[in-house]
Amino acid sequence: MCIGYIEPFQFFLNKPLNMSEQSLSISDDMRLICSGSTTTTAYCLDDFESSIKCSKRLLIRYQNNLLLLQTNTSGALKQNCSTKWRFISQLDDGAVKENLSNCSPIRAFLPGNKNTLHIEQYTLLDDNEKTIARCTLYHLSNADHSLIFGVSQPLRGYDAEHALLQEFLCKHGAAAINSYADIYAQCGFDQPVYNAKPKLDISVDAPAIETAAHLIEVSINVSRQNEEGIKADYDTEFLHDYRVSLRKVRSVLSLFKGVYSEADTAALKQDFSDIMKETNRLRDLDVYLLDRQELFELLPVRMHVGLEQMFDAFAVERKKQLQQVKKMLNGKSYQHSIQSLQDKFSSADKLSAGPKALVASLPFATKLIWKRYGKVCQIARQIETTTPDEEIHQLRIQCKKLRYLMEFFSTLFPQKMLKDLIKSLKRLQDNLGRFNDFSIQQESLQEFLTTYAKKHRNQNLIPMAESI
Structure with a gap:
């Protein structure tokens, strides 16, 4: 009609x-x-x-x-x-x-x-x-x-x-x-709509161990949706979302203290850490290469030759790192490990409960968020122009943990108020993140130059050194 x-x-x-x-x-x-x-x-x-x-x-x-x-x-x-x-x-x-x-x-x-x-x-x-x-x-x-x-x-x-x-x-x-x-x-393009932050179904009265398992199960599922995109190297966001999702798993394990036994918590944190570290260098290189245009605009033209050398080297190394990550994702060891971890959170009886396992989600969430907010304020009050980079990095970490907690438990609180708080916190976290990236890159680029120079003794690296 x-x-x-x-x-x-x-x-x-x-x-x-x-x-x-x-x-x-x-x-x-x-x-x-x-x-x-x-x-x-x-x-x-x-x-x-x-x-x-x-x-x-x-x-x-x-x-x-x-x-x-x-x-x-x-x-x-x-x-x-x-x-x-x-x-x-x-x-x-x-x-x-x-x-x-x-x-x-x-x-x-x-x-x-x-x-x-x-x-x-x-x-x-x-x-x-x-x-x-x-x-x-x-x-x-x-x-x-x-x-x-x-x-x-x-x-x-x-x-x-x-x-x-x-x-x-x-x-x-x-x-x-x-x-x-x-x-x-x-037209044959019927894939479900991907959501890096799916809505979480959490009840105010649900025991903390049930909520933790749900959060972790959802995060692992999001990470696994990105595996094929990482291997195909469609774009860098697949790896980014994969790592963020696994980082959220580790945050749940770290922040929900007492929900699982100490032994299980330590073992799980190590398992997820081992998986993530395989992708660390590839993500670092992605960040460098994504910032390529910005760096060329920041530095004078006379230093562009050195930048070209550096980014050419990054591109070569990235290809090697990508192959290693693909090999890891395709390997039987990874497939067995990630599936085993998924299975552990699919049933309540596969992990040992801790002393806070049965605490209701709402009071548990309120206490966690308030405690993390206190840590953010404590560090923030001490920030000044002479504050060491490491302390600013700690503020960034605490802000990230606070935001994760607010996102995890978002359905338990008034939506409009929480959305505005998360938005402001995200803006602060992004600024702190860029500061941290620049701080770390100063050291990592110097380390890269030292290592690269040892492998390429016959190459003129003065332009690269000047740009770094």
Whole structure:
């Protein structure tokens, strides 16, 4: 069923238009003609967080073109792209790039299954053979699904005539599109929407050990959803989310003291630490390489030669580290360890309970959050311009633990108030994080230069040393 007049008119069609005579009469003085068609291979694109699908849009790549369909006044947008395009920064300036600016610049756009795309161009002519509107039909199909959708657009001053075209299309089975999200499932891109911070189902009266197991089980599940993306090296956020999720597991084990026995807590913390340390260097290199452009902008041009040397070396080392991480993730030892850890939190009887295991979640959460807040305030009051970097680093760690606790127990407290607190805390934590990154990088880059120099004695490293 069609709704009221929309400009442009975007619609689903239940069957192709019957163009046996190469034109269709819309009224006594208007006719619709097919002005061209093409058939090609096409892929629906989205990032791992389903940014396009969740915004009810549709992004299609065919040949060297990107087509963005969205239910607003812009309708269908198109621009050229490389077949190897993955990131927004790799696109030339254009209508599609501009409208993707709200998507993460460090998330890759990934293709779904292969589809066949048949495009038909139509022109609406008046009795003087003048073009007064245009319409494009897209027939997207694969082995399992087939659907037709289209966009019609009037030329300026011909809104009334376009309304008649819309009425004609509705009589031929057109139904207005309110969202393009459902098309993804029909085109073989039906992965569930990934959420790095899924909603946690916690009851105020649930025993602390039950809540801890739920938090850890959810976090492990999030980390494991990122394994394939890490191995495929789609983008660096897969490793980042993987590590954050495992770090949250370790935080639960550290912060929920007395929920599990001391022996189990120590063993579990060590198990997760052993897994995470395998990815430490790869993440460090990712951070360096992500900051590449910023560093080039900060340093004078005369130091760029040294930066090029350094980042070339980082890129080479990253390839080696990635292979090691892939080997680890594919290995039987890791698969057995991570599955064993998952199993331990799937049942209440697989771990020994501590003295606080049965404390209700709400009073347990309140006490933990208040205690951590006190530690943050204690350290923050002592911060001044001469404070050593290590103490600022400790403030960052305590802020992170406080934020994790607030996120873990967010459903137990007023949402608006907690959301504002977490947002402010996140902003502070980000600033402290950048300070810590710069502080650590000073030492790690010096260490890198020393190690690199020993391995490349015949190479001129003066430019690199100057840039560091």
